[in-house]
Amino acid sequence: MQESAAFKKYALTAILVVICIAMAWYLVPAFSGQGLGVNNNTPVVATVAGAEITTVEVRKAAMQMIQQQYPSARAQAASLVPMVAGQVTNQLISEKLMLAEAHRLGLRATEADVREEFEHGPYAATFFPGGKFIGMQAYEDLLASHDLTKETFEQSVADSILMRKLQALIVGGATVTDAEVRDQFQKQNTKVKFDYAVLKKDDILKSIKPTDAELRAFYDRNKPAYVNSIPEKRQLKYVVLDNARMLAQTQVTQQELQDYYEKQREQYRVPEQVNVRHILVKTPLPGADGKIDPKAVEAAQAKAQDVLKQVKAGGNFAELAKKYSDDPGSAKEGGALGWIGRGRTVPEFEKAAFSLPKGGTSDLVKSSYGFHIIHVEDKQDAHLKPLDEVKAQIEPLLKQQKAAQAAQSEADKLLAQARSNGSDLEKAAAAKGLQVVSTDFVTSKDTLPGIGPVLAARIVAEREKKPFTKVEDLRRVSGIGPKKFEAIRPLVTVGE
Numbered sequence: 001m002q003e004s005a006a007f008k009k010y011a012l013t014a015i016l017v018v019i020c021i022a023m024a025w026y027l028v029p030a031f032s033g034q035g036l037g038v039n040n041n042t043p044v045v046a047t048v049a050g051a052e053i054t055t056v057e058v059r060k061a062a063m064q065m066i067q068q069q070y071p072s073a074r075a076q077a078a079s080l081v082p083m084v085a086g087q088v089t090n091q092l093i094s095e096k097l098m099l100a101e102a103h104r105l106g107l108r109a110t111e112a113d114v115r116e117e118f119e120h121g122p123y124a125a126t127f128f129p130g131g132k133f134i135g136m137q138a139y140e141d142l143l144a145s146h147d148l149t150k151e152t153f154e155q156s157v158a159d160s161i162l163m164r165k166l167q168a169l170i171v172g173g174a175t176v177t178d179a180e181v182r183d184q185f186q187k188q189n190t191k192v193k194f195d196y197a198v199l200k201k202d203d204i205l206k207s208i209k210p211t212d213a214e215l216r217a218f219y220d221r222n223k224p225a226y227v228n229s230i231p232e233k234r235q236l237k238y239v240v241l242d243n244a245r246m247l248a249q250t251q252v253t254q255q256e257l258q259d260y261y262e263k264q265r266e267q268y269r270v271p272e273q274v275n276v277r278h279i280l281v282k283t284p285l286p287g288a289d290g291k292i293d294p295k296a297v298e299a300a301q302a303k304a305q306d307v308l309k310q311v312k313a314g315g316n317f318a319e320l321a322k323k324y325s326d327d328p329g330s331a332k333e334g335g336a337l338g339w340i341g342r343g344r345t346v347p348e349f350e351k352a353a354f355s356l357p358k359g360g361t362s363d364l365v366k367s368s369y370g371f372h373i374i375h376v377e378d379k380q381d382a383h384l385k386p387l388d389e390v391k392a393q394i395e396p397l398l399k400q401q402k403a404a405q406a407a408q409s410e411a412d413k414l415l416a417q418a419r420s421n422g423s424d425l426e427k428a429a430a431a432k433g434l435q436v437v438s439t440d441f442v443t444s445k446d447t448l449p450g451i452g453p454v455l456a457a458r459i460v461a462e463r464e465k466k467p468f469t470k471v472e473d474l475r476r477v478s479g480i481g482p483k484k485f486e487a488i489r490p491l492v493t494v495g496e
Helices: 005-027 055-069 071-104 111-120 136-145 150-172 178-189 201-207 212-221 243-249 254-263 294-312 317-324 347-355 387-420 425-431 456-465 471-478 482-486
Strands: 044-048 051-054 237-240 273-282 336-341 370-380 491-493
Touching: 044 055, 044 071, 051 055, 051 071, 055 071, 071 150, 111 150, 136 150, 237 425, 243 387, 254 387, 273 294, 273 317, 273 347, 294 317, 294 370, 347 370, 387 425
Parallel strands: none
Antiparallel strands: 044 051, 237 491, 273 336, 273 370
16 A cells, blocks of 8 residues: 555545444434443443443443543542543544444454454453463452453454454555555655744643632542552461461372262263364355255266275375365364264264274265264274273362361461461461561552452451451451462461
């Protein structure tokens, strides 16, 4: 294309505006302009191609815009929402319109597109530092810290990819004449000379001197924005019991393994399976009249029959699949489909595959896809895995359970001892050779040594209402998930 990046942007914007205006007539059957997304009496602000834009979405997007564009106004963000709600609502409507048009045109954002965005796009440094994934737990924790879930975040990334594909489609079809290029060049290279004055913000602010009454009135109007602006802090004392040591000392008996296996034996059942390769010669789809060209079907059958002759003459099945198979998913793998169970394929294919012996090759098998040649690499009858085969899976689970129970018991004893000594945590910990950790004043989001991010202030505040009776109470009020809590369990908090 001949146009500059700036001109391309203007052209694209104009085209998208035309699309949005045209689509709005039939894609937005309902719109509540009153309140522009901040009227609690109107929970649905607009409906675009069947997708609703709610008041909650508008408020959330408005808060994010304010916090990103005006970081110094974070404390007053809630009071500024009405000022940007209209702009945010229009932006959300435009996005929904673009997504609807992208779907109408058959554009899609695949899982591979999203993963490519994570690994090589703007999120690479965050989620794949050094090319290595940070791990699912760290990934979900990072999203949670920004009030996001895995599903909503990945959907938003997919939506942004889809909108970029629509923009690329529109720009790809744009043409620019020589006259337009010349006109744009003249506009960009025309120079003017003029005088201007600069008013500095700091100088203006120096001349403004609000009175105490004005300051008081502003504070009273925006008082909700200052609530909890200075976080509450608490001093804590706690003991961390080493769960790793408990785990290392825990032993699992053969009887315990057997008992667990008997209770969970259903999950160790393996269904009947076959490991197959196939070569597919596709038959044509029905035409506009709903009929299939018989000559094309005969041609496909003749081709498949010729390939089958080569297989039966001793040809390499995998190489023939790479050369002739019309199944793009398996052809490059030599026709390999791997292990499949019943109910995974079309009936004709399944019947032939499960009836063949190990090492057997079928004649032509006709299905709705075309003509298949099936080769069975291996077979596996339905059976129950023996204990010896699954022991390595069961033993770590039982060790963790027993270690957690032992840690719970030790924590309960330590807690009881500390309370019997007048809440003297130091004395109870010293008797068991444990160390008490004392903190400075911390907020609910601070990281505590040996624990990690824990809602410390919330734990203490909750404890003032109702004393903890077991370690599980701490997990309940801390808000930590069971799996993550297991890594720091058991935790005993006593004292300040």
